[in-house]
Amino acid sequence: MDQIVNVNEFQELAKRALPKMYYDFYSGGAEDQHSLKENVEAFTRIMFRPRVLVDVSKIDMSTRILGYPISAPIMIAPTAMHMLAHLQGETATAKAAAACNTIMIVSYMASCTIEEVASSCNAVRFLQIYVYKRRDVTAQMVKRAEKAGFKAIVLTVDVPKLGRREADIKNKMVSPQLRNFEGLISTEVLPSEGSGIEALASSTFDASLTWKDIEWLRSITKLPILLKGILTREDALKAVKAGVDGIVVSNHGARQLDYSPATITVLEEIVHVVGGRIPVLLDGGVRRGTDVFKALALGAQAVLIGRPVVYGLAAKGEDGVRKVIEMLKNELELTMALSGCPTIDDITRNHVKTENERLKSML
Secondary structure, eight states: OTTOOSTTHHHHHHHHHSOHHHHHHHHOOSTTOHHHHHHHHHHHTOEEOOOOSOOOSSOBOOEEETTEEESSSEEEOOOSOGGGTOTTHHHHHHHHHHHTTOOEEEOTTOSSOHHHHHHHSOOOEEEEEOOBSSHHHHHHHHHHHHHTTOOEEEEEOSOSSOOOOHHHHHHTOOBOOOGGGTTTOOOOBOOSSSOHHHHHHHHHBOTTOOTTHHHHHHHHOOSOEEEEEEOSHHHHHHHHHTTOSEEEEOOGGGTSSTTOOOHHHHHHHHHHHHTTSSOEEEESOOOSHHHHHHHHHTTOSEEEEOHHHHHHHHHHHHHHHHHHHHHHHHHHHHHHHHHTOSBGGGOOGGGEEOHHHHHHHHO
16 A cells, blocks of 8 residues: 555555446446536635745644544545445444544445444444335434444435436446345345346335424434535525534535536535534545645535545555545645644635636636
8 A cells, every 4th residue: 555645546446456336336426427527626626825934833633523523524424335345344444434533424325234333443423324215214223323322313315216327227236135124124136127226225215205304303313413415505504494413515426416516616605504503514526635625614614535435445445444534634734734724723715716716806
């Protein structure tokens, strides 16, 4: 791993390590994959306004999310079925997150059970959930997460139906039996045509989910609830009114609705309408420490890292995940120093210039 100099290089290593079906599953987006490219490229259109002659001899990247301290505002996004990437699955990812002193959001569709992840190491963890047509299955998962010491529930709200992921359709992507659901429902689909993941989603996900169901979720757990999949100021305002404890600005890694906006381009309007009442996190397209800084400058409290974590896991297991997080932390530390920001609180809106601002300045 000594030759790897940035997070992007893990993608090629993962491509070599994984069967094509699994690599395509992790790397692919919806339809034309416009939003997939745009999630990353939108960051390149934001420029810095660095400040100089500031004492940056000591840089402190630490912050708190829902009151829990983390070493840097870089968290692990929920991504499915880590055992397809590495034999140790989510337990390896969890150990790397703990070693880096950050929060992992464990996927509802994890290969390892909630209890296996919880017992693998001592750390703060959140559980991401979908609401199934069989509400008892979702309720049971939430209860198990509470019992296993998870600290928050992250409800994904952008999947009434699964997006059209054409690589998975071509590859006839299999859906394995997930151990979390053994004895409850079958998740195994070996399709003769189309995507097994899509077939599983259409048979289990509840497309009738609405804002009133936030009350149902609140009735079955005392844990904080965050909504993942918000892309507009209108829905952000509804989330605040619904009394949730946080928002994740996300387009599901561009795997749902193609031509939905790059998340970094809508972050600021959501931050403005939320007005500091609840934390806003950003998911999607983060590949550099500079990207982390840009998201913080536009008002995010932290970012979530998805695909790079899976690529690190596929390439080098727990050590690969740790390397991905450490690389992003090191790049963020350097960006803070070169921008004149010794702490996270020193990063302000004045430290970046968006494409819109640049265009207006030319008029």
